Amino acid sequence: MISFITNYDDATLENYNTYQTLVLPVTIALSGYTATQLHLSDELRLGAKNVFIMSHGNHDKVSDQNENNVFTTPILDLLSKKNVFAYACNSANILGEIASKKSITWCGFKEPINSPTQDVELISIYQELFRFIFSEYVKVKCDSTAITYLEELKLLCTQKMYDLDDLVDSNYYASISTYQSIKQLWEKQKIWLANNNQYTVHRDSPPELVW
Secondary structure (H helix, E strand, O other): OEEEEOOOOHHHHHHHHHHHHHOOOOOEEEEHHHOOHHHHHHHHHOOOOOEEEEOOEEOOEEEOOOOOEOOOHHHHHHOOOOEEEEEOOOOOOHHHHHHHHOOOEEEEEOOOOOOOOOOHHHHHHHHHHHHHHHHHHHHOOOHHHHHHHHHHHHHHHHHHHHHHHHHHHOOOOOOHHHHHHHHHHHHOEEEEOOOOOOEEOOOOOOOOOOO
16 A cells, blocks of 8 residues: 655645554555655556545545656556545546546545645544545445445545544534534545446535535
8 A cells, every 4th residue: 555645735634643643554655745745656657556535636636745647658558457545625526437438446536625624633533534445445346346435435424424423512513524524524525436437426425516
């Protein structure tokens, strides 16, 4: 597993700070100044691995630390038969479909998403959510496993929303964006299975917005 975490502006720094609390069992960690297209390419040439990435995205790109598109055609070719989780806005639209045609299973997002809230009270909530994603997205290989993954993620997110409610009842102030950042993990996640012409979203996921 390769983790690839940028921190070049406020939003990506929030992702980076959250990632630092997760203590994930990654094989290779590329973060900050090492989270570049070149470093990822070098690592993949030593052997294809699944990728867990947190950065900015758009319909056809995910940015590296230098704001270059990480997933060029040569890098996608090196990821054949692997899974990618891209915590990046809109990254499951055009790029997700391109990845699928390269025999990659792509777990990304269909719309803009909020970065995790940095309050110390929320660390355990985000830890459970992202640790679950980290351990389970690599198991997505078919329609059945994709649906199961999204269903289980929704259940966990719902429980974490209740935990957030409990904090609010204890006089913690939670912004709307905090609630959104939890709900969006299942609601806006879009999965393109390798070599599949159709994507998978949770059955309760609302219709996509046009951005």
